[in-house]
Amino acid sequence: METPHFDIYYYLKNDKVVKKFAQDAETWYKMHQEIFRDTFFKKNPIILYNNHPDFQQTTALQGEIGVGTGGVTEAFKNRVIMPVMELGSQTRHVLGHELVHAFQYHLLLEKDTIPLENVGQMPLWMVEGMAEYLSVGKKDAFTSMWMRDALLNRDIPSLKDLTNSNKYFPYRYGQAFWTFVGSLYGDTTIVPLFKATAKFGYENGIRYTFGYDDKTLSGLWKNAIEQHYRPMLRTDSSQIKISGTKIIDNKNAGNMNVAPAISPDGKYLAFLSEKDLFGIDLFLADAKTGKIIRKLSSQISSSHIDDFNFLESAGAWSPDSKKFAFSIFSKGRNKMLVIDIANGKTLLNTGMGDVEQFGNLTWSPNGKDIAFSGMVQGQSDIFSYNFDTKQVTQITNDEYSDYAPSYSPDGKKIVFSSDRAAIQSGNLTAVNPINLTIYDIETKALSNIPVFAGANNLNAQFSGDSKRIFFLSNRDGFRNLYEYNLENSNLKQLTDYFTGISGITEFSPAITVSRNDDIIYSYYRYQRYTLYNSAYSNFKAKEVSANEVNFDAAILPPKENIGVNVVNSNLSNFSRFERTHLDSLRNIPYRPKFRLDHLSNSGGVGVSTSRFGTGMQGGVMGIFSDILGQNQIVANLAINGEIQDFGGMAAYVNQASRINWGGAVSHIPYVTGFLSRDLVNRDGQEYLVERTNILRTFEDQVQLFSAYPFNKAHRFELGGAVSRYSYGVTRFNNYYQLDANGNVIGYSGSEREKVSTDEIENSLGTRLRSFNILQTNAYFVGDNSIFGVTAPLDGFRYRIGAERYYGDYNFTAVAADLRKYIRLKPVTFAVRAYSYMRLGRDGENLYPLFAGYNYLIRGYEPNSFYNNQTENTGSFDINQLSGSKLAVFNFEIRLPFTGPKKLAQIPSNFLFTDLNLFFDAGVAWTEDTEVKFKSTPSSTRIGTYPNGQKYFIERVPALSAGISVRVNLFGAMILEPYYAFPFTRKDVSGGVFGLTFAPGW
Secondary structure (H helix, E strand, O other): OEOOOEEEEOOOOOHHHHHHHHHHHHHHHHHHHHHHOOOOOOOEEEEEEOOHHHHOOOOOOOOOOOOOOOOEEOOOOOOEEEEOOOOHHHHHHHHHHHHHHHHHHHHHHHHOOOOHHHHHOOOHHHHHHHHHHHHHOOEOHHHHHHHHHHHHOOOOOOHHHHHHOOOOOHHHHHHHHHHHHHHHHOHHHHHHHHHHHHHHOHHHHHHHHHOOOHHHHHHHHHHHHHHHHHHHOOOOOHHHOOOOEEEEOOOOOOOEEEEEEEOOOOOEEEEEEOOOOOOOEEEEEEOOOOOEEEEEEOOOOOOOOOEEOOOOOOOEEOOOOOEEEEEEEEOOEEEEEEEEOOOOOEEEEEOOOOOOEEEEEEEOOOOOEEEEEEEEOOEEEEEEEEOOOOOEEEOOOOOOOEEEEEEOOOOOEEEEEEOHHHHHOOOOOOOOOOEEEEEEOOOOOEEEEOOOOOOOEEEEEEOOOOOEEEEEEOOOOOEEEEEEEOOOOOEEEOOOOOOEEOOOOOOOOOEEEOOOOEEEEEEEEOOEEEEEEEEHHHOOOEEOOOOOOOOHHHEOOOOOOOOOOOHHHHHOOHHHOOOOOHHHOEOOOOOOOOEEEEEEEEEEEEEEEEOOEEEEEEEEEEEEEOOOOOEEEEEEEEEEEOHHHEEEEEEEEEOOOOOEEEEEEEEEEEEEEEEEEEEEEEOOEEEEEEEEEEEEEEEEEEEEEEEEEOOOOEEEEEEEEEEEEEEEEEEEEEEEEEOOOOOEEEEEEEEEEEEOHHHHHHHHOOOOOOEEEEEEEEEEEEEOOEEOOOOEEEEEEEEEEEEEEEEOOOEEEEEEEEEEEEEEOOEEEEEEEEEEEEEOHHHHHOOOEEOOOOOOOOOOOHHHOOOOOHHHOOOOOHHHHEEOEEEEEEEEEEEEEEEOOOOOOEEOOOOEEEEEEEEEEEEEEOOOOEEOOOOOOOOOOEEEOOOOOEEEOEEOOEEEEEEEEEEEEOOOEEEEEEEEEEOOOOOOOOOEEEEEOOOOO
16 A cells, blocks of 8 residues: 555555554654654555564564564664554554654664664664654653652663663663653754764763763753652552562562463462563462462473463463463464363363454353454454354454453453543544443443543453452553442542552553452562452552543653653644545555665675785675565675685575575585695705695585474475585695705795696595585474573474485485473573484595584594694594594583573673583494494504505594583674593593684584
């Protein structure tokens, strides 16, 4: 769909939703244009997905998209990539937020031509906070809750703290900062400060814009927060005195303990937490004491679970408190999982038909139905699934966003949140407030609950007698618990907290109620989510009026606007902007628009001169793709030496379907060399000639590849290639004149010559004739590992498969790489079994495999065999480590040593390290040798190669143990210095130091 300023790529079949989205995009454009004073001269692309599960599989971006990502704007093509969200206001907000990024990139990269590196180095709180302020404004009860918490904690960060520490969430604190700047200096100051920061860094940008430093601005911001919120904190401390018993906190679980669901009988609690640090898991706890009984489900243990729908969804208990249902993501789809609480067995794993995104389940009292909020073709409604018929029934069907239903215990009603009351009343603001609606199951009638107009009223739950409704509201700028009586319309406030009851987002479920009115709620404090259990009678209720609304506490400081107030004025009048006429929205056929994504040098550029001649070094890499990223071309050209060392590769990847496939062509030179000495006679004079032989192997290859993912953790790969290998040898000769006794008496010059491969074959004893190979391969691959700071710490990785070679050489190769990581806090036990074997005589003709690389067996590196004559080594030499087959076993105990507080022994924000104890073992062998499990090979069993070179027939395992430290160098690379004791070697008496430049296996 073409609009005046956007190209919207979509496959949504709901034309009304698409047109509304397009009109919203144009309204945001007008609003943001007033701030940026910038114009798009070409249409900006927006890629719109039907739902979040589809968005998580986008081909427009590299890498994974998590449940918590609402949208992304990428820099190279300035594409806004996002899904339709469950709530209309969420979709509008995410669109407004991402279009701020589109303006940011356009302004800096295209208009001001600021280098992308400068833009990438801008503080995240500036970039994301600006997008939040321009799309939400200064009235935000949720961000205000975070700022009040910072006040209570005496932890209001400086701008330097925001920049250097990951402790402070950049969206919330950045929004508060830009609100402060806009309110005090005017919204016209925002873009000049932003541009100055991109050019000079935030410290110099602040000094350039305001005339004083960042410390002064930090102090002014902190004072504004203190002066605004401090008077709201009453001296009687009732705002921070918590009702009920703390049952789940960071001591027995994690910092994020969310989506609580109490069983109807009040005995058990199911909740989601990052208790085990790596990802979100589902836990079962005693609802009274908080004692964690066990883990109900996990991404690590259940490979069919790609992710939990944890952000804005809670699960549901069966009426008999024996089963639990919850929403997951699996194989790219939203599904419902029902498990047996007694044994954790999965009873049901099902999708919901056309409802491709759903959450917030509620189990009917008769046990036969589960209601939930879901979305079909961009429209959010309430649905029901019947266990007997396996059918999904639509309960509501209208343009309004209906969200988070809850059955009444008598089975007569369902209460849910909806924006229908706000829309029906003609709301003008950018965000439609959320009110409560009741659905009568018998009459199918809908009725709005008339409370707190303009506030967000969420997470409604019935009382045990079905006569009252508990819910959360921000009607006074705080986030508290309320009770509404259906019989007499009485309204009571049950809590009065200075921070609030909240989940990770404003729309996350944060309360749950049992049949006996025990209420478990998520209390936000110290940047953590703690679960409390309180009987209804424990709350100090006070009656309030349904019209009593005051949002002073929701205003981000300062309260008054001294400067030009463009942002908030526009946000409060969003619907008053002239809507783009439907005639200006035009559907046209999809065009791929194939173009360059990225062009960069790879490895720098240089020229060098040595006794071997003049050489060049450098490379360039380009990535091309269509607008959706479904078709990609990657090209890489590089040179490292002479013109014959020029190499290149071009690949095509097709991601349009579940089967990803592609092909590549390449020419790659591999350079190696060896030294030799000869005595030659020239003109009757004997010379010593030192020869440096530069051997080049040229690989010309055409390959095809494909991959079929079974789910997020497992896939099958199939491929093939045709390769031609050829050789070239350049020799550099240095001549030394000898006297009659054979002593060197002078240097006589040097020469360069091309040498035939026949001559080198005689020296090496290895065939160097050109050959062709056709290869096919098939692999099963799996990976659900959780990466720590330098290496995986939990989960598994594997790669198992086979390769078949045809042509001038015929043989089969089999490979197995199995890795398992077992986390037993604070350490991880890591095990790897790796083997690669070429089976058949022809497999001996390719380059040999070497087991002594330090990423396989530490302590046996080639350059450490500096005294490697066989007679000095007790018959174990470097040749023992080469062959056509190898097998390696590794075992490590990994201890996160310095790094994040929850993970490492020594907290550090800068130095991330792991301390490792390791044991490595491996062996390499050939068709002509035998593996013997002994300390040294027999010196009497000797074989002879065709060139006359002798070798030991017996191959023995190389063993080593030692200690290493892996260091994460600011995310750029991982360094591993180690000290290994190579038990099998006899040429060293102690240990061997080494260095590896790679993450842990």
